[in-house]
Amino acid sequence: MAVLDEVEKLITRLAPDAICDDCITEKLNLSVRQHANHKTRELAGTHGFTRAKDECSICGSTKLVIRHKR
8 A cells, every 4th residue: 555545544543533754653553754744745635634833633643744634
């Protein structure tokens, strides 16, 4: 499965909660954070995915997160 597909499925599964790139990297065991960052930027603004500064539902930090609107 492609990284983009894995990232999309994780975000969709958590919807409507948000998740940050660091937590995506950890949850999917990605080798570098940039993979998550690139894929979340790619998804943002498409098919109900939004990216904004907010609280991550996993780590609780306020930072740039992505969520999917159901």
